[in-house]
Amino acid sequence: MYLKVVIFILMGFSASLFGQSKFSVSGYVKDANTGETLTGASVYVKTESNLGASTNTYGFYTLRLAPGDYTIVFAYLGFADQERKISLNKDLSLSVDLSEGVEMSEVVIEAEAADKNVSGTQMGEIILPIEKIQKIPALMGEVDLLKALQLLPGVQSAGEGSSGFYVRGGGPDQNLVLLDEALVYNSGHLFGFFSVFNSDAIKSANLIIGGMPAQYGGRLSSVVDIQMKEGNNKHYQVDGGIGLIASRLTFQGPIVPEKSSFIVSTRRTYALDLAQPAIKRTDFAGTNYYFYDLNAKANYTFSEKDRVFFSTYFGRDVLKFRTPGRDFTFDLPYGNATGTLRWNHLFNNRLFVNTSIIYNDYDFTFKAGIDDFSLKLFSGVRDWNGKVDFDYFPSNNHAIKFGVQTTYHRLTPSIANAQQGDEEFTNNKVSIPAWETGFYFSDDFKVSERIKIQAGLRWSIFTQMGPYAASTGVNYQKGEEVVTYNGLEPRLSWRYAINSSNAIKGGVTVSNQYLHLVSNSSSTLPADVWVPSTERIKPQRGEQYALGYFKNLKKNMFEFSAEIYFRTLRNQLDYGESYVQSPADDLEQQFISGSGRAYGAELLIRKNEGKLTGWIGYTRARTERKFAEINGGAYYPAVYDRTHDVSVVVNYDKGKKWDFSGVFVFGTGRAFTPIESIYVIDQRVVTNYAPRNSSRLPDYHRIDLSANYRPKKEEGKGFYSYWTFSVYNVYNRRNPFFINYEFDTDEKTGVLSASATKVSLFPIIPSVTWNFKWQQKKN
Numbered sequence: 076m077y078l079k080v081v082i083f084i085l086m087g088f089s090a091s092l093f094g095q096s097k098f099s100v101s102g103y104v105k106d107a108n109t110g111e112t113l114t115g116a117s118v119y120v121k122t123e124s125n126l127g128a129s130t131n132t133y134g135f136y137t138l139r140l141a142p143g144d145y146t147i148v149f150a151y152l153g154f155a156d157q158e159r160k161i162s163l164n165k166d167l168s169l170s171v172d173l174s175e176g177v178e179m180s181e182v183v184i185e186a187e188a189a190d191k192n193v194s195g196t197q198m199g200e201i202i203l204p205i206e207k208i209q210k211i212p213a214l215m216g217e218v219d220l221l222k223a224l225q226l227l228p229g230v231q232s233a234g235e236g237s238s239g240f241y242v243r244g245g246g247p248d249q250n251l252v253l254l255d256e257a258l259v260y261n262s263g264h265l266f267g268f269f270s271v272f273n274s275d276a277i278k279s280a281n282l283i284i285g286g287m288p289a290q291y292g293g294r295l296s297s298v299v300d301i302q303m304k305e306g307n308n309k310h311y312q313v314d315g316g317i318g319l320i321a322s323r324l325t326f327q328g329p330i331v332p333e334k335s336s337f338i339v340s341t342r343r344t345y346a347l348d349l350a351q352p353a354i355k356r357t358d359f360a361g362t363n364y365y366f367y368d369l370n371a372k373a374n375y376t377f378s379e380k381d382r383v384f385f386s387t388y389f390g391r392d393v394l395k396f397r398t399p400g401r402d403f404t405f406d407l408p409y410g411n412a413t414g415t416l417r418w419n420h421l422f423n424n425r426l427f428v429n430t431s432i433i434y435n436d437y438d439f440t441f442k443a444g445i446d447d448f449s450l451k452l453f454s455g456v457r458d459w460n461g462k463v464d465f466d467y468f469p470s471n472n473h474a475i476k477f478g479v480q481t482t483y484h485r486l487t488p489s490i491a492n493a494q495q496g497d498e499e500f501t502n503n504k505v506s507i508p509a510w511e512t513g514f515y516f517s518d519d520f521k522v523s524e525r526i527k528i529q530a531g532l533r534w535s536i537f538t539q540m541g542p543y544a545a546s547t548g549v550n551y552q553k554g555e556e557v558v559t560y561n562g563l564e565p566r567l568s569w570r571y572a573i574n575s576s577n578a579i580k581g582g583v584t585v586s587n588q589y590l591h592l593v594s595n596s597s598s599t600l601p602a603d604v605w606v607p608s609t610e611r612i613k614p615q616r617g618e619q620y621a622l623g624y625f626k627n628l629k630k631n632m633f634e635f636s637a638e639i640y641f642r643t644l645r646n647q648l649d650y651g652e653s654y655v656q657s658p659a660d661d662l663e664q665q666f667i668s669g670s671g672r673a674y675g676a677e678l679l680i681r682k683n684e685g686k687l688t689g690w691i692g693y694t695r696a697r698t699e700r701k702f703a704e705i706n707g708g709a710y711y712p713a714v715y716d717r718t719h720d721v722s723v724v725v726n727y728d729k730g731k732k733w734d735f736s737g738v739f740v741f742g743t744g745r746a747f748t749p750i751e752s753i754y755v756i757d758q759r760v761v762t763n764y765a766p767r768n769s770s771r772l773p774d775y776h777r778i779d780l781s782a783n784y785r786p787k788k789e790e791g792k793g794f795y796s797y798w799t800f801s802v803y804n805v806y807n808r809r810n811p812f813f814i815n816y817e818f819d820t821d822e823k824t825g826v827l828s829a830s831a832t833k834v835s836l837f838p839i840i841p842s843v844t845w846n847f848k849w850q851q852k853k854n
Contacts, residue, residue, distance in 0.1 A: 199285015244673020
């Protein structure tokens, strides 16, 4: 009933405000070869480019125009522009299929209008099509979407060997990472060495760091919105690759041609599998490690107004370690699972709705044993989510979004079981249920030719439920409300166009985050625990203020941007100075709460056209934390504070068979807390540490190179293959990952001393991958 009332009001509002003086042109933009909808395609009137729109996530667009004759232009990255002449005297449905056109290197790298850098309202937004990501050199031949995003200003790596990342001073838990709307809690394989996103299954990735639109919530720093491919609905197609450590295979095709399609994509590592015959002849027999992914998606188009999608992801890491004599065993399985069911419905040519039911699960289990002692730890998060999102286009000057989202969380921060002989200990911690709901409304509207504003408001509510044993001694029963938090989250972005190639943009974002990731390490290892806001643990709240100057040069061949920002963070969690982990402890008693601040400047210059493309990014930033119990209550550098961060990305298309790419990265060394002095008490070594994060590791830098050899495709053949050669860390820079301290006592003097060793991860690593593609011949 409520939904019908809302729709009726919107239709009435639209009719009364705009009357019948204008008509709508609406439809979908698709890939002519595969039938995939194209997100962010540009649709505009040829003689008046300011009369235009972009397709939404599902490839839908709408334009409102006065009666008359027009030429409508449809454009998208890597595709030939298409023009359609229309005579508009009533509402018109117009869908088009775009064919692949000019070479990738000859077009802009954005999947939107070439002047989006200047004309768009949103600042700090980057849309990267997967074709561009695949050109960036990859570790051990595996294309990594998250590693590519870390080459952009404002986005910093959590460290070599980690897919965790930090955005403008926020922690790794403050990034909203979505895969077909499903939240991904842990985005890394092999303790973060690789991301969980298989590039063959990914359609595009949208990164937002400058100001979060109102439809996104639950995180403070950024959004990484990743869309999976829908599947070729015209022809059957097989893609894959065989590398040194992993292989991947993707199969897609029509279920009902032109109406329904599917895609299934798998990936698995096998480096230690191949070494098993040798390992079995050693004392480490039984030791192994591998990870695997499975992506699947299917869709069905019932009519021009209704379409249903189902997508799923399942990934797992399996680590088994055995020592000589099998005296010590170690097992660590962990992974993610997601499922998304979506229904698109078009009420009319101005009102579009998407309804989603989403499931996601993340868990890890740690098992270890030595002699007659065994230990098992379990932690995880499981969510059920429902959401309804509306896109409403009352005119060309307004793009309205509104909706509601609700999530049922079930968090298990830690369950521990230890056994020594006949004695057994199990903590009594159980899963913590909670509800999180958000309502939002936003409007991206054009005030004048120079001024555009995107204003939104989000209202979030979080309720922790029982059963729960609070640290105050109160026991809450199942279904009983423990505590409720709520807050308004205003969002504002604006653009002032100085002229067609220069603009100033600004933004203000206020966000609440009700879940916390707590770790005593510097990277997002799978053993980190997610905990909800409780009576004792307050929700995180962040505010960001940003201002930027944007300029396009030489007919959009070059783009330049300069942004400054200031952020405040409240209710940040950490462990205290005297923290010693114990499974018997109450988790809430282990944490301390504090605040943070971050500020900086970001520069980006990008070349979009020609055989030589790429970008140079630079960030000058400061990130600090403040806890009453640490460093005397004074601000100190966060572990991921990086004063200088530089990235250079170069792509060169030599033509015919070869293309090359290179990456250079430089960053200020990571902050850490050194040992200041050591002494012995009761034959036990006691360490005294310097102030928190008062020293730094050496600066980080490296160069990566890659080349693709693409033989000319023979006409009439459905099979095609090419080779990728890459070298990671070309000049073999030994970048320290952490400092390892070893203690030694002089036998003659009895003096105790400590020596520090810098531990590095990756030396120079060459790799080669054979990639192949087969597509069913067209009839």
